[in-house]
Amino acid sequence: MSALISEKQLLQALQWRYATKTFDPNRKLPVATWTVLQEALALSASSYGLQPYQFIVVNNPATRAKLLPHSWNQRQVVDASHFIIFAARTTMTDVEIDTFIGRIATVRGTTKESLAGYRQMMAGGLLSEAGKVRAPQWAARQTYIALGNLLTSAALLGVDACPMEGFVPVEFDKILGLPAQGFTAVVCCALGYRSADDKYATAPKVRFPTHELIRTV
Amino acid sequence: MSALISEKQLLQALQWRYATKTFDPNRKLPVATWTVLQEALALSASSYGLQPYQFIVVNNPATRAKLLPHSWNQRQVVDASHFIIFAARTTMTDVEIDTFIGRIATVRGTTKESLAGYRQMMAGGLLSEAGKVRAPQWAARQTYIALGNLLTSAALLGVDACPMEGFVPVEFDKILGLPAQGFTAVVCCALGYRSADDKYATAPKVRFPTHELIRTV
Numbered sequence: 001m002s003a004l005i006s007e008k009q010l011l012q013a014l015q016w017r018y019a020t021k022t023f024d025p026n027r028k029l030p031v032a033t034w035t036v037l038q039e040a041l042a043l044s045a046s047s048y049g050l051q052p053y054q055f056i057v058v059n060n061p062a063t064r065a066k067l068l069p070h071s072w073n074q075r076q077v078v079d080a081s082h083f084i085i086f087a088a089r090t091t092m093t094d095v096e097i098d099t100f101i102g103r104i105a106t107v108r109g110t111t112k113e114s115l116a117g118y119r120q121m122m123a124g125g126l127l128s129e130a131g132k133v134r135a136p137q138w139a140a141r142q143t144y145i146a147l148g149n150l151l152t153s154a155a156l157l158g159v160d161a162c163p164m165e166g167f168v169p170v171e172f173d174k175i176l177g178l179p180a181q182g183f184t185a186v187v188c189c190a191l192g193y194r195s196a197d198d199k200y201a202t203a204p205k206v207r208f209p210t211h212e213l214i215r216t217v
Numbered sequence: 218m219s220a221l222i223s224e225k226q227l228l229q230a231l232q233w234r235y236a237t238k239t240f241d242p243n244r245k246l247p248v249a250t251w252t253v254l255q256e257a258l259a260l261s262a263s264s265y266g267l268q269p270y271q272f273i274v275v276n277n278p279a280t281r282a283k284l285l286p287h288s289w290n291q292r293q294v295v296d297a298s299h300f301i302i303f304a305a306r307t308t309m310t311d312v313e314i315d316t317f318i319g320r321i322a323t324v325r326g327t328t329k330e331s332l333a334g335y336r337q338m339m340a341g342g343l344l345s346e347a348g349k350v351r352a353p354q355w356a357a358r359q360t361y362i363a364l365g366n367l368l369t370s371a372a373l374l375g376v377d378a379c380p381m382e383g384f385v386p387v388e389f390d391k392i393l394g395l396p397a398q399g400f401t402a403v404v405c406c407a408l409g410y411r412s413a414d415d416k417y418a419t420a421p422k423v424r425f426p427t428h429e430l431i432r433t434v
Contacts (some may be wrong), residue, residue: 001230001233002375003250003373003375004222004226004229004230004373004375005222005374007249007252007253010257010370010373010374011253011256011257011260012218012221014256014257014260014370019262032224036224036227038427039427040227040231040369041430041431042430042431043228043231043232043422044365045234045236045365045368045380047382049424051424051425051430053430054430054432055431056433056434057431057432057433057434059433059434060434063434103423103425107421107422107423107424108420137354137357140354140358141357141358141404142361144358144359144362144365145361145364145368145380146365147362148261148262148362148363148364148365148366148367148368149231149365149366149368149369150365151362151366152257152365152366152369153231156221156222156227156373157220157221157222157227158219158220158221163262163362165264176434203325204324204325205260206266206317206320206324206325207260207266207268207324208259208268210255210259213258213259213268213270213271214258214259214271214272214274215271215272215273215274216274216276217273217275217277
């Protein structure tokens with residue numbers, strides 16, 4: 001495939017994006033845009049392809065209001081067009097692996113038996129004693145790939161975003177009933193459009209110099 | 218900013234990308250493309266903006282060969298045009314926070330004193346006893362935002378990629394001398410161009426149905 005965008009356009013999008021502090025509460029994402037951003041989330045890469053997460057989109061204003069005090073009253077939670085909670089699985093068992101193997105068999109029109117080697121590889125990595133200890137962190141990390149993908153995808157579509165770690169996971173979990181489903185809130189992302197008076201929009205972007213950040217050996 | 222790409226083009230790029238198993242060892246990224254992908258890495262979002270990571274680009278074929286046996290002999294390590302190791306800080310101290318505060322002051326032309334509140338917020342989150350325990354995982358997660366951004370950015374430029382967790386971090390750390398610098402290898406990404414005979418390129422993409430993955434409340 002040839003490039004769908006020029007190098008210059010990619011840079012433009014990445015320089016344009018910033019962690020939006022103040023959203024315009026009156027502007028909502030067009031349906032077509034939100035539909036594709038959902039597809040983008042679903043198409044994110046994940047370890048083994050296992051997608052050990054769920055994305056909770058909170059549209060109900062009353063639920064958003066309940067989340068607000070547990071996110072240091074950051075107004076993005078209630079003002080943004082869309083508010084997404086990235087929830088990771090807290091344990092991995094045979095069930096999740098077998099469900100995934102079943103899904104591969106369905107999508108690729110093959111048998112579960114032919115996937116025995118792949119199943120064994122995943123089970124070896126995730127269901128060993130060491131694997132079980134690592135599982136929650138492993139799952140949490142995968143949600144951040146989806147977050148990185150979403151931030152870049154949104155910027156390219158001209159949508160503002162704010163990634164948010166500043167919230168109390170145990171309170172979010174309670175409000176959303178996540179533990180009963182085997183998930184826990186890891187990170188959030190507000191999506192929408194910046195308010196005209198968000199002073200952070202024009203602040204110079206602070207990054208370490210590329211030569212300090214990237215080392216070539 | 219208006220969209221730089223259509224919804225359809227974004228979907229096309231995300232559906233085109235896959236975890237490339239076999240790279241064409243003879244095709245290298247053009248300099249302009251690699252330059253912008255480095256900029257993309259540097260422009261990734263991170264918690265507080267602290268960028269608690271370093272990206273190690275391994276160009277030396279002898280070093281790549283040393284990494285190979287510690288990555289289950291996955292040929293992407295040696296065949297891809299570029300091989301990047303995402304290394305996260307293993308501890309956070311006053312030094313890193315003060316260096317960052319200094320950087321903000323320089324870039325935004327302000328004083329360190331005016332950033333005292335922001336400094337205190339970061340120190341509260343990262344230098345408390347609980348924060349110190351969380352720091353390595355917190356830093357590791359940030360590298361995955363950069364990974365997600367890189368995968369999407371590469372796809373838009375028509376560059377193939379393979380994210381890789383299948384390696385032995387302690388061996389990579391030794392080979393690259395990371396512990397002495399306060400970093401540890403977390404995840405890798407190979408970049409380049411798919412080989413014409415990579416059968417995975419045409420395998421249908423396996424994802425859980427969007428309605429199972431995304432829950433709207």
